[in-house]
Amino acid sequence: MTPLQFEQSHQQEWNELQTLLAQLHKSVRARGADGEPIAGERVATLYRRACEQLALARARAYPAYLTDRLEQLTSDAHQLIYQHAELGWSRLKRMVAYDFPRAVRAQSAYLWVALAVFAVPTLVLGYAVYFRPELILTVVDSATAASFQDMYSESAASIGRSREAQNDWVMFGFYIANNIGVAFQCFASGLFAGVGSLFFLAFNGAYGGAIAGYLTEKGLGATFYSFVVTHAAFELTAIVLSGAAGLRLGHALLVPGRYTRLQSLVRAAKESAVIIYGVIAMLLIAAALEAFWSSAKWMPPLMKYGVAAICWIAVLSYLTLQGRSAR
Amino acid sequence: MLVKLAVLYVFEMAAVFAGGIGVALNIILFFALEWLYPVAFELTRWGATPGKRSLGLRVIMDNGLPVTPAASLTRNLLRAADFLPLLYGFAVVSMLLRRDSKRLGDLAAATLVVYQPRPAARIPDTDIAPLAPAIALAPRDQAAVIALAARAPRLTAARVDELAALAGAVSGNAGQSGPEVTRRVLGVAQWFLGRR
Numbered sequence: 138m139t140p141l142q143f144e145q146s147h148q149q150e151w152n153e154l155q156t157l158l159a160q161l162h163k164s165v166r167a168r169g170a171d172g173e174p175i176a177g178e179r180v181a182t183l184y185r186r187a188c189e190q191l192a193l194a195r196a197r198a199y200p201a202y203l204t205d206r207l208e209q210l211t212s213d214a215h216q217l218i219y220q221h222a223e224l225g226w227s228r229l230k231r232m233v234a235y236d237f238p239r240a241v242r243a244q245s246a247y248l249w250v251a252l253a254v255f256a257v258p259t260l261v262l263g264y265a266v267y268f269r270p271e272l273i274l275t276v277v278d279s280a281t282a283a284s285f286q287d288m289y290s291e292s293a294a295s296i297g298r299s300r301e302a303q304n305d306w307v308m309f310g311f312y313i314a315n316n317i318g319v320a321f322q323c324f325a326s327g328l329f330a331g332v333g334s335l336f337f338l339a340f341n342g343a344y345g346g347a348i349a350g351y352l353t354e355k356g357l358g359a360t361f362y363s364f365v366v367t368h369a370a371f372e373l374t375a376i377v378l379s380g381a382a383g384l385r386l387g388h389a390l391l392v393p394g395r396y397t398r399l400q401s402l403v404r405a406a407k408e409s410a411v412i413i414y415g416v417i418a419m420l421l422i423a424a425a426l427e428a429f430w431s432s433a434k435w436m437p438p439l440m441k442y443g444v445a446a447i448c449w450i451a452v453l454s455y456l457t458l459q460g461r462s463a464r
Numbered sequence: 465m466l467v468k469l470a471v472l473y474v475f476e477m478a479a480v481f482a483g484g485i486g487v488a489l490n491i492i493l494f495f496a497l498e499w500l501y502p503v504a505f506e507l508t509r510w511g512a513t514p515g516k517r518s519l520g521l522r523v524i525m526d527n528g529l530p531v532t533p534a535a536s537l538t539r540n541l542l543r544a545a546d547f548l549p550l551l552y553g554f555a556v557v558s559m560l561l562r563r564d565s566k567r568l569g570d571l572a573a574a575t576l577v578v579y580q581p582r583p584a585a586r587i588p589d590t591d592i593a594p595l596a597p598a599i600a601l602a603p604r605d606q607a608a609v610i611a612l613a614a615r616a617p618r619l620t621a622a623r624v625d626e627l628a629a630l631a632g633a634v635s636g637n638a639g640q641s642g643p644e645v646t647r648r649v650l651g652v653a654q655w656f657l658g659r660r
Binding site: 139141142162197199200201205209212215216219220307310311313314317321322324326328329333399402403405406409410411413414 | 490491492494495499524528530534535537538542543544548568571572573574583584585586604606607610614656657659
């Protein structure tokens with residue numbers, strides 16, 4: 138059979154498959170020219186035949202324009218037929234109700250390590266700076282320390298905001314960019330055998346601890362704690378979670394068990410993705426709280442502590458209890 | 465990259481008039497362009513950002529399927545690790561060391577960036593008369609002669625003559641060259657294609 142005969146005898150099927158694929162690409166529920174839904178069976182048949190014909194065309198060394206066309210057709214059909222349906226409301230519901238809290242509990246060992254690496258420097262530097270305030274200069278320079286003192290002083294127009302920022306919206310944007318960026322850093326740097334995650338967890342812990350100790354020593358503790366305590370429920374938890382996901386990556390690479398290092402890394406990354414979805418959501422909530430609720434000056438601190446307690450209980454019980462029952 | 469800059473430019477124009485919320489959205493936009501822009505575009509049916517698409521690239525899973533949301537997020541977050549120590553240093557090292565030229569993010573996400581060449585052009589109908597070959601040829605050799613006919617329109621006449629002279633034997637013109645030999649070799653190509 139010559140290439141031209143081959144093309145002529147199959148061209149009609151190729152054109153049909155191409156039209157069907159184009160329609161299905163527009164919408165999976167697309168209807169054919171006759172108004173009937175497109176028969177998946179027909180697409181599958183044409184796909185299989187195109188695969189056979191591609192094999193034949195290659196074996197017979199037919200010209201490139203024929204094999205190229207068949208390669209394109211089969212690859213398009215393959216992508217359409219085997220595509221994942223990973224988006225959508227039901228998927229989102231399942232993620233919130235089961236997948237996220239379960240994924241978190243599945244890596245509780247990493248969580249404890251991440252928590253320790255984050256909390257120990259926080260407490261150590263917090264106490265150290267509280268008793269010897271000059272130590273704050275090991276973490277930030279004197280101008281930054283002064284601006285922090287400024288932000289939480291009684292005279293500040295709004296808590297936790299530097300004087301240049303105009304309003305809550307600006308801070309909202311800043312918190313989103315900054316905090317989610319930090320969380321992504323904690324996760325991504327875990328790829329280097331977990332060392333990056335450990336570093337960023339410890340660094341952010343130490344930084345926060347030093348600031349807290351410094352402000353407490355200056356007598357601004359009341360403003361500072363009533364500011365941070367609410368959104369910390371979401372923010373600190375999310376940072377620890379993403380650090381734990383980063384540690385999981387690094388551990389998978391170091392101790393792959395019965396897998397190759399690469400397979401082990403791919404598995405860990407796949408499981409971590411769910412956690413990262415959750416971390417992004419939590420940090421969005423944290424940014425909104427931090428910008429619009431925590432910084433409000435008219436709110437009595439007692440009310441803030443009450444709401445904070447509710448937030449902490451809600452977050453922790455969501456992560457520990459949600460999704461334990463069978464689906 | 466250009467698309468990102470264009471989006472930023474248009475937005476800055478608007479933000480100048482919007483005040484506080486403008487600044488806020490501005491920060492968020494910067495953030496989203498940095499981290500989420502590639503994810504959003506890789507999940508479209510083209511599986512590529514506009515930049516990749518214009519170069520004929522797309523992102524797929526290792527097994528040839530469209531990239532999943534989780535994989536796209538992973539490979540784009542780990543770009544932060546690829547960037548270290550500076551200017552995508554680890555990415556470059558990884559790509560140079562590996563046969564499949566993957567960066568770290570692609571390794572962990574099990575994704576591939578592939579080049580999708582445009583399909584080869586059809587062999588144009590010509591007025592060259594089909595000519596029966598002077599010797600019997602194996603399919604691979606026939607394919608080589610046909611490939612010459614496919615490339616001929618994109619080459620200079622002198623280069624086609626040179627290449628056709630190498631295949632002179634198929635039309636019984638071994639050792640000769642010139643426009644006439646080229647015509648005869650291309651005629652044999654038409655014959656192999658199936659024209660009689």
